[in-house]
Amino acid sequence: FLTAILAIMSLVTGWILHRYLSKYTTPEENLRRAIDKGEIIPFYQPVVNGASGKIDGFEILARWKHPEAGFIPPDVFIPLAEKTGLIIELTHKLMMRVIEDLTPVMPHLPEGLHIGINISAAHGQSEVLEYDCLHLLDALSAKKITLVLEVTEREPMALTPKTLSMFARLRSHGVLVALDDFGTGYSGISYLNEFPVDFIKIDKSFVRRISNSPDSTLLVDCVIDMAKKLSLQIIAEGVETQHQADYLNAKGIHFLQGYYFWRPVPFYRLAPALLFGFHR
Ligand code: C2E
């Protein structure tokens, strides 16, 4: 009887201690542990050619696969990762997972897929990025792929000489750059003066405005015109309706991304579409 009491008591104290400790684990420690345990995984959102409906490439979007809470969206943990500098390690692990996912199917993929990866401002100062990109290109060299680094206009990277020369070296390896969230920042145009960019991604807040009411397209038309004057390739994100897709197509915008075509999906859902060319 006494041993039973003791056993129960030790269970109870163990539980209390566990609760106590987890309460005092900082969010930063939790995130660090999640990164180490491989709980940050890639989801894939295809970018389709609006005219043909075919997949031109995909964007990697991070998800935290939490053992208890389920999938945690990036808006919750990316800002913390950026603030703490964990973003470098997080992105490294994420890219390794992408290599793991893609390696077995590489020989069967179409040529020339674009792979978009989101890059935080802190990356501009870290040569880990260069190493990670070259490693990914090397590991996936069974087919021609194009790596596209998505840098956001909302929090622009500091363009130091170190950053500029790293991006120049990456460019010499065929790595391209997309300016993300185009139209939402203050820096857009002046940034483009200093930094070679290949694509701009029109932010979903503009695409969302495309509706049947004629006034609704004023702002998005303005952003599209600006993008066209810069002679860059344009990707529209956040396409949710047939009407929006048709509208963008008619404007000559051929790279479309959004729930109307695909939601971000885990790799096992992307693979059949890539291999067998399923539309949507
Ligand atoms: P983003 O780069 O602008 O990515 C597009 C976001 O819009 C994604 O949200 C995507 O799921 C969502 N989206 C796509 N199509 C639609 C649509 O039709 N309608 C609507 N309403 N939303 C759509 P998500 O995956 O929650 O990511 C949010 C942001 O978190 C991303 O915005 C990006 O800035 C950041 N992020 C995600 N993964 C990473 C990462 O690995 N590294 C870094 N640095 N940032 C990341």
Ligand code: CA
């Ligand atoms: Ca992006």
Ligand code: CA
């Ligand atoms: Ca963004």
Ligand code: CA
């Ligand atoms: Ca965006």
